[in-house]
Amino acid sequence: DIKYCQNKGIxxxxxxxGATPAYGVATVKEGEDLADELWDxxxxxxxxxxxxxxxxxxxxxDGFDLDIENGEKLGYTAFVNKxxxxxxxxxxxxxxxxxxxxCPFPDYFVGDTLNQAWFDFVMIQFYNNFCSVIYDTNFNYNIWDAWASAKSMNKDVRLFVGIPGSPSAAGRGYVPYTQLASQIQPLKSMNSFGGIMVWDASQAYGNTQDVLPDYAYGIYRLIKE
Structure with a gap:
């Protein structure tokens, strides 16, 4: 499946x-050892x-993604660098x-690492929080955009707006398609904008309540317009 997708350009x-507890990287050595283990x-x-x-x-x-929501955090910069x-x-x-x-800025678990190591993409979870896309006045993409240009080691880092794929995909923060389109259109002209991240794809493909043929295709169309 991996090679099949890669042959399609994915x-x-x-x-x-993830949200499951009981993990973490507490030291530089742990971070470097984990990088070697995952690489091998x-x-x-x-x-x-x-x-x-x-x-x-x-x-x-094609790479690794840090979705760190629990545990010790001091070794992640060493992990990325290694x-x-x-x-x-x-x-x-x-x-x-x-x-x-x-989305709360700075992120408690990877905020320091985002400032201290080189990232290609940052896929921000704009749901389950006060700064979610659904809360128009609190949606804080502009703060993350400022970080990308001023603080990120990679000045060409791309930010992805993370959203739930359906009302049941997250505790709160699902964005009806019309509202999503109105929020995303102004971002598409910003240098930092990379696209939309969905949690998760299966939910988006099965979601037909806001847009046809499904929410996933609606997102694709929104990005390509």
């Missing part, structure tokens, strides 16, 4: 973390470590680093 990133297991590390456990065989993901060093070992393709912070 990038595959492995996301770490899912990235191009099999080329240097022939004995590495490879659940996907020689298929390699992973970037590993990326340089495989020049056969481009690899990416992404993060999925929650």
């Amino acid at each position: 990038k595959i990133l492995l996301s770490m973390g 297991t899912f990235g191009g590390g099999y080329k240097r470590n022939a004995t590495a456990y490879r659940p996907f065989g020689n298929a390699t993901v 992973m970037r060093q590993n990326y340089e070992l495989d020049t056969s393709k481009s690899y990416y680093i992404a993060a999925a912070p929650q």
